[in-house]
Amino acid sequence: MKPKVFITRKVSEEITQKLGEVCEVEMWEEEDTPVPRDILEEKIKEVDGLLCLLTETIDKELLTQAKHLKVVSNMAVGYDNIDIEVANQQGVMVTNTPGILTETTADLTFALLMATARRIVEASDYLHQGEWKTWSPMQLTGQDVFGATIGIVGMGRIGEAVVKRAKGFGMDILYHNRSRKLETEKQYGVIYVELDHLLRESDFVVILTPYTSETKNLIAQRELALMKETAILINTARGGIVDEKALYQALKGNEIWAAGLDVFEKEPVSLQKQLLTLPNVVTLPHIGSASINTRIRMAQMAAVNLLNGLTNKSPVYSVV
The missing domain is CATH 3.40.50.720 (NAD(P)-binding Rossmann-like Domain)
Incomplete structure (x- = not known):
């Protein structure tokens, strides 16, 4: 059975296809609207992997509901949106995308x-x-x-x-x-x-x-x-x-x-x-990394980190 992943914001078809070769992929289809909290709470209960942005707060409440979760791949350098201590306690790997941006x-x-x-x-x-x-x-x-x-x-x-x-x-x-x-x-x-x-x-x-x-x-x-x-x-x-x-x-x-x-x-x-x-x-509206090439590469790296974590390979960048 393929591992299930949820992507919290619309990304390119290239990314979903790459993930789809290994995973069962579901994605929040909006580009400019964050996934509502209640939907995120529902999805995290059943997925093995999560690809998220800084707009999502991955806190203790979410992480303790995530019984199958193995990897949270954050499409960002920073990870202050994620409760790292709880993730570590739950055995959830957290990855990020430094260097690229x-x-x-x-x-x-x-x-x-x-x-x-x-x-x-x-x-x-x-x-x-x-x-x-x-x-x-x-x-x-x-x-x-x-x-x-x-x-x-x-x-x-x-x-x-x-x-x-x-x-x-x-x-x-x-x-x-x-x-x-x-x-x-x-x-x-x-x-x-x-x-x-x-x-x-x-x-x-x-x-x-x-x-x-x-x-x-x-x-x-x-x-x-x-x-x-x-x-x-x-x-x-x-x-x-x-x-x-x-x-x-x-x-x-x-x-x-x-x-x-x-x-x-x-x-x-x-x-x-x-x-x-x-x-x-x-x-400015938080556009530090907002060049076309950089954002594409960040999404690609987040996908690689997610796949590596789900297939027991070392992610390129890991926080915990």
């Missing part, structure tokens, strides 16, 4: 940094709203990127990829990480510093650390107060790493100059969110 996410991180620094979105709106009447010396002036100091919080694969881009802009590079990356320091000339030092000295603070209990609200009122008034905060990691209420107050009070956000504590973000009302914030 490193360069694409680094591209987006630097694009967001530049758009925020040079007020690109604000300038585009200014033109489209018919406000551009003349040229003036200080009109829509932003912050320089070339030669500035960038502080990277979290020196993983994406952090190192951002370092390469920052080097091309002649930036001085500071970083903070749970452990020092001596090889990275040697290769790229980056400097390890404590977090407070990084916040005080950086013109751009870029958040790229994983979201854990230790990094929740890592950047809050005290940390924001350490930053320069001309500093820009960029977050392309997870929304919960930054205290959004404290960030709003810091931006509104001109304690820091601007912020660029691809992630929010609760997604999709409400249009009533205070941060969205500020002109010095550039916001």
